[in-house]
Amino acid sequence: MHRKLKKLWSILFITVLAITSCQKDDTYMHHSNVESKGFSRTISYEELKTMPKAIAMIEEISEERRKKSVYNEKYDFTIDTTNIELFEIGDYHSLTFNVFRDSTSNSTAIENLILNWEPYEDYKSFLTTYNLTESEVDKIKNDEKIDLSGKEILTHLTKFDTRTILKSGGNPPNLVQIDGSCYIITYVRTVSYSDIPGQLEASVWEEVLEPTPCPEENTNYTYTLDPNAGGLYIPILNIPNPEPYIPIPGVTGGGGKNVGSPFNPVITKPKVMMASKKECEKIEDALSAGNYMENVTALASLINDPYEFGSGLDSNGNVTLFQTGPDIIIIPPPVGTTYTVVSHTHDSGKLSIFSFSDLEAIAKLLKNEQIDTSTFIATLSTHKGTHYVLTISNTTKFKDFFYHKFHYLHELDLQYHLKYENSHEKAYNLKKKYYDSKNRLLNENNVNNEMVLEIFLNFLKEADIGVSLFETDENFETFTQVQVNRKGEIKRSTCN
């Protein structure tokens, strides 16, 4: 009897276990993935100070410098300290900063400063330079993986003093000396495995030695070329899907063929300026024309009025006031001109963000050649207290989304029929989902402006409409680009 009882308990236990374990599979895998991949996230300068490994390194720089940027004279670039990306894998982590140069620079490459933590040593500084296409940059913004083969150059900034960013950093000027001459080593990634999710990279890098005058002080750092090396293997932890760090024999530590090289893993991931410089300049140029700013701020002061108001600034600098009422009817700009700015308000019953009809109207203006996307911006101030600027950052995408508004189906050749149908279907299905159905995601009654913004940004992403959005204040003085990452979360970056 007792044996039977035990047997019964076992069957029951196995049955329950089978059912419950099936239910938890997904959860387990999810956590498992997260833990095995390491993670990256954006941190503030304030948070940087709280990091145990970094707190001792923070320089006592002025509050003003912390808030904005730090110019590095030696390398003639400016480091954006408002938005820092922390990448962590096991005992390793790196801090990635956006780097920008003044407008005289002709380079279109994306540059990042990497402060790479090396256990028991210090932060080492690297400059990563990426030559990427617009499409690849978009993928990075969406946290999608790209193949960096031949597109990334890693330079060890031997002269970069981390004390400009961190307190007592202190990369020694470890220039390499070969036969009495000094060089800065640049590593060019020639083979990358970054397109293989989850793979630890041991990318092949070719070294480039750039002669540089030797410092007056004697350096203890020497470097011996290994004729049998056949390229350097710098383990690059592949963010965001790397395996946990596993020491690679002969690469880490003091042994192996690469003695004297930066052996510790350098954690890199392209970090692009979220705020598009081009779009920021577009806003600045458009709003600085004539006295139009007075119109914009005057409109912003009318948000409590039961009617909506609007105005436009044309390319000759003249202002046109639009018909006021429940809706704004845009008066065409004078012949031979285009609108540089179209501004309007939303009253209390309207959304705290641009409506689909606003976007359709902008598409019609473009179709009628009444705006030029290289200069055009649209501003919006709402009763719910939000102020936004919208630009068309990718005209091709914008025209593709509204292809059905730019063409008449009966005039199109056969090969374009499907494109028209797809554009029509996509636009109306998204309009239904976000703006029109009873359970629409963007609802006029929603007073949670942050939630509405996030939903609108996800709409822009799903529509792939080529539009950029900026938050601003009631005086339209500062502009912050708002986008969503792959997880649908808002990312902000201020126009400098």
Next chain:
Amino acid sequence: MQLKTNIMKKIYLLYTLVIAFTVLNVKNINAQQIELPSPYEGTWHYANGNELFIVSLWKENDGSFEGYYKKMEYNNGTIGNTIFNSRKVYNNGAVFPSTIYGSFYAGNGISGSICDNTMENNPEDCKSGRFEMLIIEDNCGNCPLTATWKVEEVSGLRVDFIPGFSIPTDVILTKVSNDIDVD
């Protein structure tokens, strides 16, 4: 001994419950996978004098609704010539895509976007609007289904704006068939 028997009975009962619960769960999942025709699918009429407004709706694979509308001549119960049809067929072989896009939500019927491509002075563009369609519940067993049909403007900036729609914006539709004829 009696105690052990009782424990065994309880364990058998518990085990049976666990198995039954699992089986029922599977049955529920199967039941959810069975597609039932929606009462909104089909042909709906609204007669106004000598004109008949016809809405044709069907369900897409993803559960959403699409459709067309048209207006016909109507005399003494006889449907005549087409006045307009949102399903335009052009000489270049193109067929205008669906002009009604709706989603069903319990309690709210079908609602979504409508494209009015039959407006005078706006023949080839598509004026966007919102629509709602809700079946009217009644206790009449043999009566045809009826539903409210509402179309409204959506707010926003206007360019080349023509107010109103070519179609009824607040009427009661009557269902006449589960099938559709969009030609």
